[in-house]
């Protein structure tokens with residue numbers, strides 16, 4: 001049985017959705033207790049960040065690693081085992097995890113911390129995010145999902161991250177193909193179950 005330290009709607013949600021895809025039962029442990037970071041989480045991740053995944057003696061940090069490892073461990077079609085197809089899915093997974101996720105983190109950092117020039121800094125951060133969603137839309141001109149006809153693990157993480165735009169007070173838009181991809185991903189039973197457990201309102205597909 002897996003234990004997932006998680007915060008509703010954040011990047012840990014992608015790991016939650018994937019565990020549902022794999023029919024793996026999971027105990028969810030909240031990131032926050034009262035108004036403080038869960039001391040149990042701080043003991044295993046001094047950064048106080050989620051996701052952290054535990055099973056028996058195994059403890060993992062870094063969501064991208066979890067998504068990759070879980071797909072491999074359970075032989076999931078969401079990440080092909082080898083070849084150019086695997087390379088392509090890994091490329092889009094890392095785009096989501098290591099390029100798009102930090103771009104949102106920059107915007108949130110500005111919102112929380114900037115004193116002078118806050119609007120200009122946020123505008124720059126949002127423009128960078130928009131360029132990335134335009135890239136996704138361009139890719140989706142050719143395929144239903146970023147790596148082809150079938151959903152892959154990268155689509156799941158992209159769909160989770162897109163829903164963070166609602167917390168940024170400047171518009172971020174998605175193309176029609178991108179919104180159609182989000183709609184297909186959130187319609188999956190695995191995603192619906194995570195939405196229900198995490199009490200997330202999904203807005204990015206509208």
Ligand SMILES: N[C@@H](CCC(=O)N[C@@H](CS)C(=O)NCC(=O)O)C(=O)O
Nearest residue numbers: 010011048049050051061062063064
């Ligand atoms: N590189 C890390 C980033 C983790 C991360 O930024 N987690 C955020 C949620 S998306 C978090 O824990 N935020 C809570 C906080 O920092 O208080 C990963 O991919 O696991």
